[in-house]
Amino acid sequence: GEDVEQSLFLSVREGDSSVINCTYTDSSSTYLYWYKQEPGAGLQLLTYIFSNMDMKQDQRLTVLLNKKDKHLSLRIADTQTGDSAIYFCASTWGNQFYFGTGTSLTVIP
Amino acid sequence: SQTIHQWPATLVQPVGSPLSLECTVEGTSNPNLYWYRQAAGRGLQLLFYSVGIGQISSEVPQNLSASRPQDRQFILSSKKLLLSDSGFYLCAWSMTALNGYTFGSGTRLTVV
Numbered sequence: 243g244e245d246v247e248q249s250l251f252l253s254v255r256e257g258d259s260s261v262i263n264c265t266y267t268d269s270s271s272t273y274l275y276w277y278k279q280e281p282g283a284g285l286q287l288l289t290y291i292f293s294n295m296d297m298k299q300d301q302r303l304t305v306l307l308n309k310k311d312k313h314l315s316l317r318i319a320d321t322q323t324g325d326s327a328i329y330f331c332a333s334t335w336g337n338q339f340y341f342g343t344g345t346s347l348t349v350i351p
Numbered sequence: 352s353q354t355i356h357q358w359p360a361t362l363v364q365p366v367g368s369p370l371s372l373e374c375t376v377e378g379t380s381n382p383n384l385y386w387y388r389q390a391a392g393r394g395l396q397l398l399f400y401s402v403g404i405g406q407i408s409s410e411v412p413q414n415l416s417a418s419r420p421q422d423r424q425f426i427l428s429s430k431k432l433l434l435s436d437s438g439f440y441l442c443a444w445s446m447t448a449l450n451g452y453t454f455g456s457g458t459r460l461t462v463v
Contacts (some may be wrong), residue, residue: 275451284357284441284454285395330395332452337451339385339445343394 244268244333248342255350259338261319262345266332267312271333274307276316288316288329309314323349353378357442357455364462370415370429372458377423382444384425384451386417389439403424420441437462 245267254260266274272293277285290308291298291314293304298305304317314331357374364370376382385400397410399417407417414433418426425442442455 277452277454282457282459284456285443285452286449287453290451292426327358340397341387 244271244340246331246333246340246342248329248331248345250270250343251346251348253348253350256321256323258321258349260316260321260325260349262316262318262329262331262347264314264316264342265312266314266331268333268340273334274305274314275332275339276303276305276314276331277330277341279325279330287331301329318347319347321347322341323351325349352397353444353453354400355444355455357458358386359458360456361459362461364432364460366434366462368433370427370432370436370460372427372440372442372460374425374427374455375423376425376444379444380422381422381447382446384419385445386425386427387441387443389441389457390437395441399427434462436460452455 248260248264273290275290276288278288279285288304289300291307302319314326318325326349328346329343332339332341354377361392362442383399383402387395389395399407399409401419404419404422415429440458443452445452
């Protein structure tokens, strides 16, 4: 299997950047993902990165992958109150996706 | 386009009662299907996954079972609910790793 770990909580002020970190154990993961879960809702795919990439940028989101250290991060620029949610990183292993515990992001106005 | 439906959205059931949660996918064939549980304040726990009709793999021994009677239907069941079965249940489907998972909107189960 795969162990995916994240810190549980993060608080930032509105307008600042948020950085959510994730570590994983299986170096053979092909894709790594970031999902967002708003209260009482399912998970929404935010972005993904292929394992041969170091960085991917999509508007306010920047994903950084350090494959050597098995470390994935999600940076949200100009964080807004609407970004408050739980963010999950996930990796693939065979047919399965393994999710981290989720990081609860609180944006302080 | 593909859609995933999960119902009911909320459910309150007494201890010892049966459970049936249903998930259906439209717009695709032979998807991989998954049931996850999210307990309060915790991450996602994979319960079951299925790569085809009648094929169910269980990740965690528990009070729950799953069935896939049709290609795009995935059912989560229990004969007798326990208090510890309370949580937020999410169904998901995927075709390839590139597409990631698509999740249903979830079912909030409270066992009382």
